[in-house]
């Protein structure tokens with residue numbers, strides 16, 4: 001049975017590779033790059049993207065939660081995977097699926113040491129997360145002596161990396177804060193170096209950190225949004241290629257007369273004769289309800305068609321009065337970086353949220369020109 005409703009998210013792997021190589025080109029040789037493929041690779045498709053990047057020599061993948069890593073392992077991904085937000089109950093899966101947990105508190109450190117001892121495992125790789133200003137997760141520099149007392153005594157853990165996360169790498173008004181974060185992170189690295197004899201990796205930069213703070217590349221960088229074509233800044237975004245296009249089609253065209261309404265609760269009432277097009281995509285696919293009543297728009301045959309009435313669960317209706325189109329025509333919700341940025345701006349959000357909000361009901365179609 002076909003699941004095809006005409007709605008699909010196409011994913012251009014050539015564009016993804018372009019972006020991956022763009023970020024690589026910004027790095028000194030030897031600096032590792034971690035593609036961040038959490039949240040279904042920002043709504044794209046984590047498994048297909050991981051399989052593709054694995055062929056292009058990636059050092060690591062980054063995911064947010066352990067179950068995201070488990071799904072990649074079950075799909076055959078062999079590359080090391082770090083899990084940014086490991087939880088106490090996930091630690092057995094970390095071991096069984098060889099996923100490197102990030103350890104950010106004494107509670108999870110103590111628990112992991114116990115779990116590893118119980119299983120008789122030594123030198124299990126982990127990443128230590130430090131809080132340098134985000135104030136969400138992480139140890140502080142003053143915790144270092146106690147952390148390493150526990151790690152050195154138990155021998156069950158090997159610290160693969162020490163890392164932190166920049167708060168405002170995309171915001172030029174916060175340069176001083178970012179520099180302070182980087183300096184504090186440097187102090188943390190130095191303090192860790194005194195505690196362990198083997199080499200470890202240090203990393204703090206995300207996509208914007210890579211382009212805006214070359215001194216913050218350290219040994220490794222973590223690229224999320226940039227891989228998918230967005231760089232928090234038009235100058236850099238223009239150097240990247242758009243990976244995802246969300247498209248649907250016109251299922252029906254209707255003619256509304258003055259006074260006719262559209263959709264639930266009659267939130268659009270025609271002031272004059274209006275031609276509408278109904279599209280098989282709604283909030284259950286990831287079209288935010290905040291796009292209702294003309295806030296959002298779609299593109300049909302190169303023209304913008306604003307939304308009429310409220311976004312429904314499975315449908316939206318758009319105004320095509322001034323657009324030459326017919327039933328069955330392709331409709332783009334977004335097909336360029338500019339459109340997605342404009343939609344995000346109109347609705348007070350960011351590209352990240354629109355991409356990750358596209359639900360699993362929307363089929364993903366991989367495009368790979370060889």
Ligand SMILES: *Cc1c(COP(=O)(O)O)cnc(C)c1O
Nearest residue numbers: 036084165206207222223224225
């Ligand atoms: C999501 C995430 C990233 C990627 O950030 P982008 O701004 O998308 O490049 C990097 N590091 C951590 C810890 C993250 O959670």
